[in-house]
Amino acid sequence: MPAFPHSTTATATAIAVPPSLSLPVIEAAFPRQSHPYRPRLREKTRTWLLEKRLMPADKVAEYADGLCYTDLMAGYYLGAPDDVLQAIADYSAWFFAWDDRHDRDVVHRRPAAWGRLRARLHEALDSPLGHLxxxxxxxxxxxxxxLRLYAFLPRTWNERFARHFHSVIEAYDREFLNRTHGIVPRAEEYLALRRLTFAHWIWTDLLELSAGRELPDAVRKHPAYRRAALLSQEFAAWYNDLCSLPKEIAGDEVHNLGISLITHEGLTLEEAVAEVRRRVESCVPDFLVAEREASHFADALADGTVRGKELSAAVSACLGNMRNWFSSVYWFHHESGRYRIDSWDDRSTPPYVSNETAGEK
Structure with a gap:
């Protein structure tokens, strides 16, 4: 199957998807697309990672492109202006770097370092200019x-983004405590926490940047729109759990749906994999139903006024990109070096991270 069957920016490349992770419905019904800015995006984010010292230069040179972080965003936020997509991609690369720091603070039992970072991120979120x-x-x-994300939409959007990300930081703190104390959450507790650690509502907020319009509360909270948004994110989070399970078992993780099912419901590894896969697959038909309902809702917003026409177009653009998230997430997991655990010298230590106590000098 070509990686980019409909892309205008990449040469088609055959990717081998393991049978246990293969989802034919995604490959057939969710054609992968990519933003035309994708090649430049990769280059500029690599430069940004170096300038901001978020990864050591040797790690950037050897691993940054192969991690495919920018490809993930280029396959999601179609239609975004180039500068908006660049800001989102840099933020996404930062998010992965933060996730890696959090993981190393857990592995090396650095609660004081994590506590300081947690407090500083809360402060920087509320006052980014003072933390540059x-x-x-x-x-x-x-x-x-x-600061760059805050430049595109009104203050009300910025405040909502900040509220959502404050919750993400606190969810990472709960994960830190669970991992350092060996606490495996039960499935329902885990799934609620996962919506925060995966930042469901952050990626959904950023759809509005891509569409160039802040959506009113009545639109964002409409049941059909909200359900479509949630299902696209649940698919991504649960598929990530499915693909990450070997890496996270090797890393002594406790935050994975499969690990929760094994621990609390007595499933074997094989049974847990089958159950996570079942949940992943169920997101697809459920999303298609929600997508149709949300599309009807978007059409109804076009009430003959200029505002109605623009709002309808923005909602339709957001829905189209929710659909793109399925294919972008799917192929990312089979291209990114982040999940090639069998090629690592140490299955518990990703080769693209530094084990130094960053930020503690």
């Missing part, structure tokens, strides 16, 4: 990316 020169590159990089 912070001594910890992760804090300074966050401030830079947030």
């Amino acid at each position: 020169r912070h001594g910890d590159p992760l804090v300074a990089g966050f401030a830079d990316s947030v």
Whole structure:
């Protein structure tokens, strides 16, 4: 199957998807597309990672392109202006770097370092301008990316984004405590926490940047729109759990749906994999139903006024990109070096991270 069967920016490349992770419905019904800015995006984000010192130069040179972080965003936020997509892609690359720091703080039992970082991120989120020169590159990089995201839509959108990301930071803190204390959450508790650690509502908020319009509360909270948004994110989070299970078992993780099912419901590894896969697959028909309902809702917004026409177009653009998330997430997991655990020298230590206590100098 070509990786980019409909892309105008990449040469088609055959990707081998393991049978246990293959989802023929995604390959057939969710054709992959990519933003035409994709090649430049990769180059500029690599430069940004170096300038902000978010990864060591040797790690950037060897691994940044192969991690495919920018490809993930280029396959999601179609229609975004180039500068908007660049800001989103840099923020996404920062998010992965933050996730890696969090993981290393857990692995090396650094609660004080994590506590300081947690407090600084909360502060930088509320006052990014004052943290652009912070001594910890992760804090300074966050401030830079947030400030750029804040430039595109009104203050009300910025405040909502901040509220949502404050919750993400606190969810990462709960994950830190669970992992350092060996606590495996039960499935329902885990799924609720996962919606925060995966940042469901952050990626959904950013759809509005891509569409160039803040959506009113009545639109964002409409049941059909909200359900379509949630299902696209649940698919991504649960498919990530399915693909990450070997890596996370090797890394002594506790935050994975499969690990929760094994621990609390007595499933074997094979049974847990089958159950996670079942949940992943169920998102697809459920999304298609929600997508149709949300599309009818979008059409109804076009009430003959200019505002109605523009709002309808923005909602339709957001829905189209929710659909793109399925294919972008799917192929990302089979292209990115982040999941090629069998090629690592140490299955518990990703080769693209530094084990130094960053930010503690």
